[in-house]
Amino acid sequence: MNNEVLxxxxxxxxxxxxxxFARQGYAGVSINDIAAEVGVSKANVFHHFASKExxxxxxxxxxxxxxxxxxxxxxxxxxxxALGLKQVACQHLMRLLSNPDPxxxxxxxxxxxxxxxxxxxVAKILHRNFALLVEQIERGQVSGQFRRDTDPAMVAVTLIxxxxxxxxxxxxxxxxxxxxxxxxxxxLSAAAFDSLSKGLFAK
Amino acid sequence: MNNEVLxxxxxxxxxxxxxxFARQGYAGVSINDIAAEVGVSKANVFHHFASKExxxxxxxxxxxxxxxxxxxxxxxxxxxxALGLKQVACQHLMRLLSNPDPxxxxxxxxxxxxxxxxxxxVAKILHRNFALLVEQIERGQVSGQFRRDTDPAMVAVTLIxxxxxxxxxxxxxxxxxxxxxxxxxxxLSAAAFDSLSKGLFAK
DNA sequence: TTGTTTACTGACCGATCGTTCGGTTGGTAT
DNA sequence: ATACCAACCGAACGATCGGTCAGTAAACAA
Numbered sequence: 176m177n178n179e180v181l182x183x184x185x186x187x188x189x190x191x192x193x194x195x196f197a198r199q200g201y202a203g204v205s206i207n208d209i210a211a212e213v214g215v216s217k218a219n220v221f222h223h224f225a226s227k228e229x230x231x232x233x234x235x236x237x238x239x240x241x242x243x244x245x246x247x248x249x250x251x252x253x254x255x256x257a258l259g260l261k262q263v264a265c266q267h268l269m270r271l272l273s274n275p276d277p278x279x280x281x282x283x284x285x286x287x288x289x290x291x292x293x294x295x296x297v298a299k300i301l302h303r304n305f306a307l308l309v310e311q312i313e314r315g316q317v318s319g320q321f322r323r324d325t326d327p328a329m330v331a332v333t334l335i336x337x338x339x340x341x342x343x344x345x346x347x348x349x350x351x352x353x354x355x356x357x358x359x360x361x362x363l364s365a366a367a368f369d370s371l372s373k374g375l376f377a378k
Numbered sequence: 379m380n381n382e383v384l385x386x387x388x389x390x391x392x393x394x395x396x397x398x399f400a401r402q403g404y405a406g407v408s409i410n411d412i413a414a415e416v417g418v419s420k421a422n423v424f425h426h427f428a429s430k431e432x433x434x435x436x437x438x439x440x441x442x443x444x445x446x447x448x449x450x451x452x453x454x455x456x457x458x459x460a461l462g463l464k465q466v467a468c469q470h471l472m473r474l475l476s477n478p479d480p481x482x483x484x485x486x487x488x489x490x491x492x493x494x495x496x497x498x499x500v501a502k503i504l505h506r507n508f509a510l511l512v513e514q515i516e517r518g519q520v521s522g523q524f525r526r527d528t529d530p531a532m533v534a535v536t537l538i539x540x541x542x543x544x545x546x547x548x549x550x551x552x553x554x555x556x557x558x559x560x561x562x563x564x565x566l567s568a569a570a571f572d573s574l575s576k577g578l579f580a581k
Numbered sequence: 582t583t584g585t586t587t588a589c590t591g592a593c594c595g596a597t598c599g600t601t602c603g604g605t606t607g608g609t610a611t
Numbered sequence: 612a613t614a615c616c617a618a619c620c621g622a623a624c625g626a627t628c629g630g631t632c633a634g635t636a637a638a639c640a641a
Contacts (some may be wrong), residue, residue, distance in 0.1 A: 215618095339543055376524060410629095
């Protein structure tokens with residue numbers, strides 16, 4: 176997406192801006208905040224970026240790149256489809272938790288709706304990786320490991336919903352007594368996948 | 379929570395402020411915006427509410443009340459536990475979509491973490507209703523309708539995660555070709571519950 | 582009738598907002 | 612030496628921010 180080469184100063188500004196925008200949103204961060212955090216003058220920020228909105232767009236752009244590459248390197252070639260799916264879900268959650276800023280930025284734009292920014296472009300990225308997930312589930316269906324009468328798209332979206340919800344409500348969820356023995360992402364993710372794969376109904 | 383009696387003017391301000399704060403967040407809305415939308419002077423807003431923060435707290439307070447009562451009136455006494463659970467999930471999603479502002483306000487505060495506002499109090503409300511959900515699932519387990527080797531808390535949180543994710547990403551999700559025949563909340567919710575209850579694995 | 586309270590306003594305040602400007606560096610190519 | 616340029620700065624711009632204040636009109640109690 177963004178192939179421009181950024182100077183060292185501009186890169187620092189972009190980094191700090193991404194972190195602040197991710198936590199406090201566009202309106203919640205002033206150029207002064209960013210400049211002070213970086214340790215440069217406010218005017219210098221405008222030397223590197225034409226406006227606050229341009230800086231924000233650059234931040235979102237970089238976040239989309241990171242988001243995309245993080246999703247793409249989840250591709251796995253595990254023989255066992257179920258095991259592969261489980262690993263992908265776990266890795267995805269752990270990445271979200273260890274590097275939350277890009278996800279926060281992208282999710283804020285996506286959930287806002289209003290088709291601001293390049294929402295259709297973000298939707299394409301998300302859908303491509305969503306389709307990849309669906310494809311793996313279908314592979315499990317033709318191999319006979321997964322039952323054939325479940326909608327692969329619905330399973331995929333539930334898998335994603337679990338991870339996104341865990342990511343967003345981590346601080347709240349960990350306060351619930353039901354989850355206090357699941358305080359690490361691996362165990363939580365494993366339990367979630369097991370529950371999803373076994374299903375609710377008795378046979 | 380909030381037992382004060384509000385004058386008509388104050389109530390209008392609260393309503394408009396809730397709607398604007400829900401869409402644009404605290405920093406994204408100015409007192410001028412609210413006053414202009416209501417059709418009163420900016421000073422009048424400060425006549426009814428001591429400060430912007432006090433107004434926001436009143437908005438969150440009212441949203442918590444609405445959120446709580448909406449969750450509570452989901453209590454159902456359906457004989458069939460699975461059918462009851464399915465109905466509750468569907469009703470919940472439809473309420474979210476038809477009246478999104480309180481949910482947006484509460485979710486924004488909850489997901490922010492930082493334990494701002496009365497996050498522990500919100501956590502209590504959420505957990506009480508979460509426990510209610512878990513309880514129903516356990517009822518299904520002792521009745522033999524649900525299998526006993528799934529974690530009820532995990533099923534409950536997955537049910538919630540589905541609904542929250544559908545609610546948040548409704549505009550994006552409906553663009554996916556996989557969901558274009560599920561354009562109404564009832565069918566989407568039903569499909570999600572079926573997928574969750576049947577499970578992924580073949581027997 | 583007078584006094585009090587409530588709802589509301591326009592004018593105004595200091596602070597901060599995003600943004601611009603003139604000017605100063607240090608390095609690099611000619 | 613000269614010219615140029617990206618990188619940086621302090622100071623200031625008009626606009627808007629949250630918030631205050633004196634005053635007005637209506638309602639109500641005495």
